[in-house]
Structures are given as structure tokens and as C-alpha cells.
Amino acid sequence: MLQGQRIARTSGISKNRKTNNMDIEQQKTVDPLTGEQSTPHDLQLFAYQEWKAKGRHLEEYACELIGTALLVMAVIGAVAVVQASGSPISAIVKPIQLRLLLTGFIIATSGLLITISPLGRLSGAHLNPAISLGFWMLGKLSRRDMIGYIVSQMAGAIVGAFASRPIFGMLAREVKFAAMAPGPRVSVAMAFTGELLCSFAMALAIYFFVSHEKLARWTPFMLVALIPFLVLADGTVSGCGMNPARWIGPAYIANIWEAAWIYIVGPAAGATLAVLLRKSGLAKHSMPVTAKLFHDANYRSLFKHDILPTKIHIPKGNNAVGSE
Numbered sequence: 001m002l003q004g005q006r007i008a009r010t011s012g013i014s015k016n017r018k019t020n021n022m023d024i025e026q027q028k029t030v031d032p033l034t035g036e037q038s039t040p041h042d043l044q045l046f047a048y049q050e051w052k053a054k055g056r057h058l059e060e061y062a063c064e065l066i067g068t069a070l071l072v073m074a075v076i077g078a079v080a081v082v083q084a085s086g087s088p089i090s091a092i093v094k095p096i097q098l099r100l101l102l103t104g105f106i107i108a109t110s111g112l113l114i115t116i117s118p119l120g121r122l123s124g125a126h127l128n129p130a131i132s133l134g135f136w137m138l139g140k141l142s143r144r145d146m147i148g149y150i151v152s153q154m155a156g157a158i159v160g161a162f163a164s165r166p167i168f169g170m171l172a173r174e175v176k177f178a179a180m181a182p183g184p185r186v187s188v189a190m191a192f193t194g195e196l197l198c199s200f201a202m203a204l205a206i207y208f209f210v211s212h213e214k215l216a217r218w219t220p221f222m223l224v225a226l227i228p229f230l231v232l233a234d235g236t237v238s239g240c241g242m243n244p245a246r247w248i249g250p251a252y253i254a255n256i257w258e259a260a261w262i263y264i265v266g267p268a269a270g271a272t273l274a275v276l277l278r279k280s281g282l283a284k285h286s287m288p289v290t291a292k293l294f295h296d297a298n299y300r301s302l303f304k305h306d307i308l309p310t311k312i313h314i315p316k317g318n319n320a321v322g323s324e
Contacts, residue, residue: 057302061148063123065156067114071127072160072249073167074110078103079178080171087171097232104231104240108224115220121299124292125220128243129153130267134203137275140291140303157249165253179254180239180247180263191238192262198230199242199270207278210288210295213308219293242267 081087082103093099115125126132129150136146164172172178182191205226209219234240241247247263250256278287289307301310 057145057148060123060145060302061152063119064126064149065152065159067117067119067123067125068127068153068156068245069160069163070114071107071111072157072246073164075107075246076161076164076172076175076178076250077168078106078110079175080168082106084171084174086174096236100232100235101228103235104228105224107231108227111227112220112224115294118299120220120294121292121296123149124290124301124303125294126291127153127245128267129245130199130243130271131203131206133268134207134271134275135288135291135303137272138207138278138288138291139305140288142304145302153245154248157245157247158252159249161249161253176256177250177254179250179256180241181256181258182238182262183236186237188259188262191259192266194234194237195241195262195266196270196273198234198238198240199267200273201230201270202226202242203271203274204277206293207274207288210290210293211278211286213289216290216292216295216308238262238266242270244268 082089082093082099084090089102090099093102111125111127114120114127119125126135126149132141132146132149132153135141136143141149161177164177182188202223205222206219209215209222215222230242231240241263244264244267247260251260251263290301291303291306292301295308297309299310
């Protein structure tokens with residue numbers, strides 16, 4: 001009796017296994033050219049990779065535009081509220097060093113909030129053409145997406161500068177909308193060196209953090225600790241822009257273009273030096289595991305060679321796959 005029950009139970013298990021195997025086999029498709037079998041997951045993953053390589057990434061570009069606009073608004077607001085003589089904060093905080101630290105902290109904290117928001121989780125929150133350039137050099141970003149990011153960031157900076165005018169009013173006008181130029185008695189060479197070194201330090205820290213799985217999600221928090229001291233060191237020298245987009249928005253609305261090349265070449269050169277250091281010497285084995293400054297596995301990623309997991313999501317309609 002017991003033996004019969006065991007045989008029946010074993011027979012039932014075998015039938016279930018056969019049924020499951022048949023279901024899996026039925027789900028597989030055969031490529032007519034290669035004869036290789038693929039599961040639905042394989043096909044979905046292939047479509048996701050195709051979207052990464054050839055898809056239209058307009059939502060990510062929009063996130064960079066909006067995020068950069070918000071960042072530039074925060075920059076203008078921080079400089080206006082802390083540095084303008086008509087602000088109550090400038091009357092309370094007298095030492096210039098403390099005001100520089102406070103300005104840097106407000107800007108960095110604003111960047112943190114943008115980065116951990118849905119905007120930053122989707123696009124990666126570069127918000128800086130120099131950082132996007134570096135990720136392209138590191139092989140994480142296609143040339144087309146690098147151009148898309150940079151155009152979006154520069155456009156967003158101008159939008160943010162105009163949006164700040166009615167919000168901060170006379171205070172923003174007093175500080176010339178946080179437009180940058182070399183400080184008094186500061187040579188162009190000194191200002192360029194300041195931009196290059198601060199941009200190098202920031203980019204090196206970012207690329208280091210995103211190259212380690214345990215540190216990657218802490219990248220924006222690290223910047224909150226780092227940026228105030230960079231602003232303290234370079235704020236009275238070049239203005240400590242470290243970001244061509246942060247420069248162009250205020251420059252455009254204030255019509256101040258003095259030594260403009262410094263604020264484009266300096267950050268780009270600093271990020272390039274950081275990349276070259278990452279790709280040589282002891283750091284060459286440690287490449288970015290993500291190109292997002294706050295990686296969230298629940299959001300898709302357009303970046304190449306992600307090591308950290310991402311959600312497989314292919315947008316529908318015209319945004320799915322386009323031409324190169």
C-alpha cells in the first residue's frame with residue numbers, strides 16, 4: 001500500500017516536472033538564422049540593450065534639463081541670499097569665509113535633493129557637461145547621449161537663470177545673478193588654475209565613488225561635504241563654477257562674458273585629468289559600476305556596461321527604438 005502511494009507520488013512529481021519543462025520549451029523561440037533558442041527574458045533583455053544603443057532617450061534629457069534648471073536657480077538663490085548686502089543673512093554672517101562655506105553648502109544640498117529625486121534617479125543627475133564628458137571618456141555614455149545631455153544641461157541652465165529673476169528679484173540683481181568672473185587682482189591664469197583644480201577634485205571624487213558598489217549611492221552626500229570647501233578655496237578667485245552650465249545661465253541673463261573660456265575649458269580639463277588618472281596607474285582596474293550619481297535599481301538606465309542592476313524597461317511607442 002505504502003509502496004503504491006510512493007510510486008503514485010513519484011509519478012505525479014515526474015508529470016509536474018515534465019509539464020514545467022514543456023511550458024519552458026513552449027516559451028522558447030528559435031532564431032531562424034542562427035537556430036539558437038531564446039526565452040522571453042532573453043528577448044526582453046535584447047530589446048533593452050537595443051533601446052540603450054539606439055533608442056530615443058528624451059525623458060532622460062528632459063530630466064537633465066529640469067534638474068540643471070533647478071540647480072542654477074539654487075545657485076543664484078544661494079549667492080543672492082547669502083552674499084547680497086540687502087539680505088538679512090549677510091548682516092548676521094559677517095566673515096566672508098563663513099558665507100562662502102554656507103553658499104557652497106546650500107548649493108551642494110540642493111544638488112543632493114535633485115540627485116535623489118525621481119529626476120536624478122532616472123537620468124543620473126550629471127547636471128554638468130564636464131561630468132558627462134568624463135563619463136563618455138570612461139565608456140559609460142554614448143557620444144549621442146553625451147551631446148544630448150550637454151545640450152539639455154546648457155539649455156536648462158538658461159531656463160533656470162530666467163526663472164530665478166522673479167523669485168529673487170533685487171537680491172539677484174545685486175549679485176549679478178551669480179555670474180562669474182575672476183576676482184579683483186586675480187589674473188586669468190590664476191582663475192583658470194582655480195577652476196581646473198577644483199573641477200579635477202570634484203570629478204575625481206565622483207568617479208572614485210561611482211567605481212565602488214558600496215560607495216556609489218553615497219556620491220551626492222560626499223559632494224555635500226566636499227563642495228563647501230572647494231567654494232571656500234576658490235570662491236574669491238574664479239567663483240568656483242566647476243560647471244559650464246552653472247556659468248552660462250547666469251552669464252546669459254546678466255550679459256557678463258568676461259574670461260568666458262575659463263569656465264568652459266577649466267571644468268572640461270579638470271574632468272579629463274580625473275578620467276586619465278582613473279584609466280592609468282593603480283586605478284585602471286577600478287572603472288565605474290554606474291554612471292548615475294545615485295543609483296536606484298528600480299529605474300532604467302541608458303548607460304553602457306552597467307554593473308549595478310537596473311530595471312529592464314523599454315518605452316512604448318515612438319520612444320522605443322529609433323535611428324542612430
